[in-house]
Amino acid sequence: MAVRGRPHVVLTLDRSVPCGYLPCPRRLASHVIRLNNVTKVYARGARPALDDVDLEIERGEFVFLVGASGSGKSTLLRLMLREERPTGGKVFVAGKDLSKLSTWKVPYLRRQIGTVFQDFRLLPNKTVFENVAFALQVIGKPRHHIMTTVPDTLELVGLGGKEKRRPHELSGGEQQRVAIARAFVNRPSILLADEPTGNLDPTTSVGIMRLLDRINRTGTTVVMATHDDEIVDQMRKRVVELDTGQVVRDQSRGVYGSDR
Amino acid sequence: MxxxxxxxxxxxxxxxxxxxxxxxxxxxxxxxxxxxxxxxxxxxxxxxxxxxYDKVEVTIYLCPQDSEKPTCAGGEASQAQIDEIGQKLHSDALAPYVKKVYFETKQQAYESFEKRYANEWWAQSVTADQMQASYRVALVDPSQYQVISDTFTGHTGVDVVQDQRKVFxxxxxxxxxxxxxxxxxxxxxxxxxxxxxxxxxxxxxxxxxxxxxxxxxxxxxxxxxxxxxxxxxxxxxxxxxxxxxxxxxxxxxxxxxxxxxxxxxxxxxxxxxxxxxxxxxxxxxxxxxxxxxxxxxxxxxxxx
Known part of the structure; x- marks a missing residue:
């Protein structure tokens, strides 16, 4: 009933809200990531790391990328970040054709993408707070913005009260939470995670997955490359399986191995 | 920030x-x-x-009181000799080479000497008579020093012709x-x-x-x-x-x-x-x- 009389509420361009049952306005392209016939060859003559990949990921989706080592998961993530350029085909991220994106605009693309790695990549000589604040400082955010946003984000990832610790004083799971906080502190529309639980024990991994799920529920698209079959089987999200650079399975609410 | x-x-x-x-x-x-x-x-x-460099190019020193040069056998350069040299410097033959000539008397030479070395003990005994008068010649082309030198070296009343640029x-x-x-x-x-x-x-x-x-x-x-x-x-x-x-x-x-x-x-x-x-x-x-x-x-x- 509350919606009556305000049927256009979705047109407020609140990017964090998926279109839901209402038709998506055209300006809000529903595909936040799209790959068309993408091929990536690293060395001339070598087997392509990605071979004619087509993939569409919608706003607010949670997608697992699975596959053996060398199947092309990391390459796919690197293409989305424009750390690499495709040898053939087109990559669209956040409505931009990355092949046409000039170099100086790349930083602005990356501000819309948060990234998390297996090895956390924290700065050892900075505190938890400073590590997260760093991501905002280097893109020139004003001090008052940092002072309010960073504590909120640390609270969100469950690290409230540990602002002054240094990375080496934290457990692996907590370090990954710091990394996630850093990736999410600028409220990106996309979060890319490259085996975020690869260095963590199963119990800790579950905690990290809960956190990523919570972030996904705020409307952030999450793409996660992983080897962790238990997690994939538990989460029941969309699964894209790569094998030697090709998409061999794309299944919503899938499991890790197709043969089980 | x-x-x-x-x-x-x-x-x-x-x-x-x-x-x-x-x-x-x-x-x-x-x-x-x-x-x-x-x-x-x-x-x-x-x-x-x-x-x-640009002010002084060639100096024709005239005979002082007791020079041993043969051209100075007649003692200190007389006014007639000075005039003669002056005329030659202004003659048509040298006109293409000479830009400017000015004459420095013994007294002027002494004054500028005194001014420069006022505080030196050895300069105190020098008198105006020990100085020598000279013609200072600015040349149109400074490298044409030889012309002046040829004309005036050996001239009676001339002690020595010196290209001052050589000093510098x-x-x-x-x-x-x-x-x-x-x-x-x-x-x-x-x-x-x-x-x-x-x-x-x-x-x-x-x-x-x-x-x-x-x-x-x-x-x-x-x-x-x-x-x-x-x-x-x-x-x-x-x-x-x-x-x-x-x-x-x-x-x-x-x-x-x-x-x-x-x-x-x-x-x-x-x-x-x-x-x-x-x-x-x-x-x-x-x-x-x-x-x-x-x-x-x-x-x-x-x-x-």
Whole structure:
């Protein structure tokens, strides 16, 4: 009933809200990531790391990328970040054709993408707070913005009260939470995670997955490359399986191995 | 926030690579000192030229009271002889060569002598009669000295014809050679400085790969990533330039003005003011040096 009389509420361009049952306005392209016939060859003559990949990921989706080592998961993530350029085909991220994106605009693309790695990549000589604040400082955010946003984000990832610790004083799971906080502190529309639980024990991994799920529920698209079959089987999200650079399975609410 | 952040990054970098930063400062200091010295030597040359070179070219010294020269057998040059020489200098035959002639009497020579050596004990016993009168001749083309010399050497009443430029030429030659040497050293040292700054920035960038990697990842702009490194190089080079200016000022103040100027008095010397004229150029050179080095080294290490 509350919606009556305000049927256009979705047109407020609140990017964090998926279109839901209402038709998506055209300006809000529903595909936040799209790959068309993408091929990536690293060395001339070598087997392509990605071979004619087509993939569409919608706003607010949670997608697992699975596959053996060398199947092309990391390459796919690197293409989305424009750390690499495709040898053939087109990559669209956040409505931009990355092949046409000039170099100086790349930083602005990356501000819309948060990234998390297996090895956390924290700065050892900075505190938890400073590590997260760093991501905002280097893109020139004003001090008052940092002072309010960073504590909120640390609270969100469950690290409230540990602002002054240094990375080496934290457990692996907590370090990954710091990394996630850093990736999410600028409220990106996309979060890319490259085996975020690869260095963590199963119990800790579950905690990290809960956190990523919570972030996904705020409307952030999450793409996660992983080897962790238990997690994939538990989460029941969309699964894209790569094998030697090709998409061999794309299944919503899938499991890790197709043969089980 | 941004400025503060960039500055703090820069100081962290300088502190971590302190010994390298110090070596950059020293190398720029030495190389720019040579550059500055070359410039000051040239300033000294033009100072000498301005003062003397163009004013006095050939001097015809007339016979003094007791010269032993055969042309001076008649004793001191008589007024008739003086007039005769004067007429010849103004004659049509020499007109194409001579630009300007002026006559200096014994008394004038004595006065200028007294003025210059007023405080010297040995000058006190000199009298006006010991001086000699002379014609000072400015030439249209200074290299045509031989014409004047041929005409007046051996002329009665003429003691000696002297090309005054000959007095300054060895000095100017020495100064020019010194300029070349310090210029050459400056080039070598500047090359060393450039390479050293390049290496320093590269080291600094490598030791902060982790930071720059994260900066790129979260979308920091290229300028933001590179600026601290550039500033590091620029600050070190600027300090080096400052030291070079200080060194040159010290040299001019104590070596030239306090020592040379009191012991060899007949040359006008450059002053501290000339150092201040050179200083902005040295500073600009330092900044240019740092800029070139950072462009070379950063392109590879902090690319998007």
């Amino acid at each position: 941004r400025l503060q952040f960039i500055l703090s990054e820069m100081f962290v970098g300088l502190r971590r690579n302190l010994s390298m930063a110090v070596s950059v400062i020293l190398v720029t200091f030495v190389s720019l000192t040579f550059v500055g010295a070359a410039a000051l030597l040239q300033a000294q040359i033009s100072q000498v030229k301005d003062q003397w 030429e060895p000095l100017i030659l020495v100064l020019n050679r010194a300029t070349l040497i310090s210029g050459g050293l400056a080039v070598v040292m500047l090359l060393a400085a450039t390479l050293l700054i390049t290496t320093t920035i590269r080291l600094s960038a490598m030791s902060r790969r982790r930071e720059t990697g994260i900066m790129r990842l979260v979308g920091a702009s290229n300028l933001f990533i590179q600026l601290p490194f550039m500033l590091e190089g620029a600050i070190a080079a600027t300090i080096g330039a400052g030291l070079a200016v200080g060194g040159l000022w010290f040299g001019v103040r104590y070596l030239v003005q306090d020592w040379l100027a009191t012991s060899v008095r007949w040359i006008p010397y450059i002053g501290a003011g000339d150092v201040w004229t050179v200083a902005p150029f040295l500073l600009a050179a330092a900044i240019l040096l740092a800029a070139i080095s950072s462009l070379v080294s950063l392109g590879r290490y902090t690319k998007v």
